[in-house]
Amino acid sequence: MTANLTTLGSGFSLNLWNDLVSMWHYGFMQHAFEAGTIVAVIAGMIGYFVVIRRLSFAAHALSHAGFSGAAGAVLLGLNPLVGLLAFTTAGGLAMASLGRRAANRDVQIGTVLAFMLGLGVLFISLYKGYATEAYSLLFGEILGISSTNIVLTMAAGLVSLLGVLLLYRRLLFTSLDEDVAEAKGISITGINVAFLLLVALATSIAVQIVGVLLIFALMVTPAAIAQRLTHRPLEGVAVSVLIALLATWIGLFVAFYVPYPVSFFIVSSVFLLYLIVRLLQSRSSRA
Amino acid sequence: MAVIEAKDLSAGYQDKIIWKGANFTLSRGEFVGLLGANGAGKTTLFKLLLGLSQPQSGELKVLGSTPTKGNPRIGYVPQRRFIDSDSRIHAIEYVRLGAYGNKWGISLPNTAKREYEESWQALDLVDGRELANKPLFKLSGGEVQRVFLAQALIGKPDILLLDEPLANLDIRREHQLTRLVHAVAKSQQVTVILIAHDINPLLPVVNRIIYIANGKIASGKVDEIVTSETLSDLYDAPVEVLRDSHGRVAVLGVEEAMHHDS
Numbered sequence: 001m002t003a004n005l006t007t008l009g010s011g012f013s014l015n016l017w018n019d020l021v022s023m024w025h026y027g028f029m030q031h032a033f034e035a036g037t038i039v040a041v042i043a044g045m046i047g048y049f050v051v052i053r054r055l056s057f058a059a060h061a062l063s064h065a066g067f068s069g070a071a072g073a074v075l076l077g078l079n080p081l082v083g084l085l086a087f088t089t090a091g092g093l094a095m096a097s098l099g100r101r102a103a104n105r106d107v108q109i110g111t112v113l114a115f116m117l118g119l120g121v122l123f124i125s126l127y128k129g130y131a132t133e134a135y136s137l138l139f140g141e142i143l144g145i146s147s148t149n150i151v152l153t154m155a156a157g158l159v160s161l162l163g164v165l166l167l168y169r170r171l172l173f174t175s176l177d178e179d180v181a182e183a184k185g186i187s188i189t190g191i192n193v194a195f196l197l198l199v200a201l202a203t204s205i206a207v208q209i210v211g212v213l214l215i216f217a218l219m220v221t222p223a224a225i226a227q228r229l230t231h232r233p234l235e236g237v238a239v240s241v242l243i244a245l246l247a248t249w250i251g252l253f254v255a256f257y258v259p260y261p262v263s264f265f266i267v268s269s270v271f272l273l274y275l276i277v278r279l280l281q282s283r284s285s286r287a
Numbered sequence: 288m289a290v291i292e293a294k295d296l297s298a299g300y301q302d303k304i305i306w307k308g309a310n311f312t313l314s315r316g317e318f319v320g321l322l323g324a325n326g327a328g329k330t331t332l333f334k335l336l337l338g339l340s341q342p343q344s345g346e347l348k349v350l351g352s353t354p355t356k357g358n359p360r361i362g363y364v365p366q367r368r369f370i371d372s373d374s375r376i377h378a379i380e381y382v383r384l385g386a387y388g389n390k391w392g393i394s395l396p397n398t399a400k401r402e403y404e405e406s407w408q409a410l411d412l413v414d415g416r417e418l419a420n421k422p423l424f425k426l427s428g429g430e431v432q433r434v435f436l437a438q439a440l441i442g443k444p445d446i447l448l449l450d451e452p453l454a455n456l457d458i459r460r461e462h463q464l465t466r467l468v469h470a471v472a473k474s475q476q477v478t479v480i481l482i483a484h485d486i487n488p489l490l491p492v493v494n495r496i497i498y499i500a501n502g503k504i505a506s507g508k509v510d511e512i513v514t515s516e517t518l519s520d521l522y523d524a525p526v527e528v529l530r531d532s533h534g535r536v537a538v539l540g541v542e543e544a545m546h547h548d549s
Binding site for chain 2: 166179181228229231232
């Protein structure tokens with residue numbers, strides 16, 4: 001699909017508005033913006049809780065499990081998204097079973113992660129054809145997203161959104177003050193299971209955009225920036241979503257005119273912002 | 288009515304007894320120091336009171352009922368919290384969790400307004416208004432404890448359980464925080480149980496001591512419990528209690544005392 005871009009995009013003109021309008025004429029770009037917007041909202045929102053619960057590594061591991069699932073689905077002749085969802089969900093449940101201190105189970109999560117990747121490699125080697133769909137999940141393939149996948153993404157996005165809205169205050173309490181939350185009668189295991197299932201769902205849809213290897217770009221970095229900039233959790237969620245949205249839109253727009261992958265531009269823009277924020281904050285704290 | 292009542296209470300996990308034979312009755316407004324070595328089972332008593340674990344045997348009543356999880360009449364400040372230096376969430380947001388944290392959904396604007404009002408009132412009780420708009424990592428140990436004390440005071444509880452709030456504080460701040468808790472307990476008529484390693488900062492304010500050692504638990508007035516006889520009996524080893532001219536107490540094992548004598 002990147003090859004298409006090289007033929008379609010011939011660099012920016014001096015009028016960015018015109019560039020935007022001409023880009024918008026292409027159906028696949030409209031699909032990309034639709035899917036990208038849904039994914040950015042969900043990843044930015046769930047990502048905020050991933051960061052404050054210190055589950056970044058768990059989210060990363062879930063995305064890798066998703067890759068193996070997608071490879072398995074390709075081997076069985078199924079839609080890779082089905083395998084992706086099945087494996088991330090199973091991974092989420094397995095992590096929740098590690099107990100309340102899942103964030104501190106790096107060794108166990110890392111071990112399962114390595115095994116999952118091994119499975120993925122096996123599934124791909126067993127597949128006789130060329131597993132393009134599974135490979136595309138490694139780096140994301142937003143420009144090739146189909147209308148069916150947009151509907152699926154929208155449905156998964158709605159479930160995630162409703163899940164977070166329903167759990168919001170309990171999620172926040174257990175994220176920031178687990179022991180008191182438990183004393184107040186909240187089931188820590190129940191919240192962990194529910195949240196990791198939401199992460200699994202969000203991961204499944206986010207990897208379509210940025211891929212397994214770059215999931216941090218949408219799920220962790222915007223939230224990491226937001227928690228450094230905001231003083232209230234709800235503002236944190238909003239800023240995290242906004243950063244993920246802007247990065248996705250910028251990535252899509254730039255990649256239309258510059259022949260490099262969308263995910264590279266998304267990752268680069270959030271990384272750059274993260275660096276700027278850290279630099280400014282370290283300067284102001286020294287001042 | 289007794290606020291907390293224990294009769295022949297024992298605690299433990301599976302087949303292991305941590306301590307047994309607890310008999311005490313605490314009244315409204317009492318300030319109780321809970322003392323004992325690391326691993327003696329002090330936090331275990333809190334877990335029983337919070338309904339987070341069940342007694343091995345005996346009877347425990349909190350405000351006349353068997354303890355259950357999520358009792359809104361108990362305010363709890365646990366031992367340690369992870370404070371993320373990357374997070375800029377203001378202290379008042381942590382206080383506010385005490386008001387709404389266990390609810391479903393998201394706070395509507397009018398509910399949020401009420402939650403903030405309650406949080407400010409709780410911060411006023413601990414003289415912590417100026418801490419409200421600072422991130423936790425910028426606060427000192429004593430200030431963080433005041434914030435969490437405010438959180439525990441939301442909803443006007445009848446009982447406050449404070450797990451080692453004096454840990455890592457210097458002597459001056461230990462005394463400040465103890466005096467503050469005492470003043471709050473008195474003004475709000477709250478029964479306080481405060482876990483500490485050192486009895487000295489508590490001496491000016493406590494009405495009662497619960498002491499756990501060697502699987503046994505004793506309760507009484509300070510003068511009844513912190514004596515060489517009682518503590519030697521609790522530890523199953525000779526213990527010496529020394530008092531200086533200010534009434535401060537040092538509890539020494541006999542080997543330690545002999546070592547200092549020599």
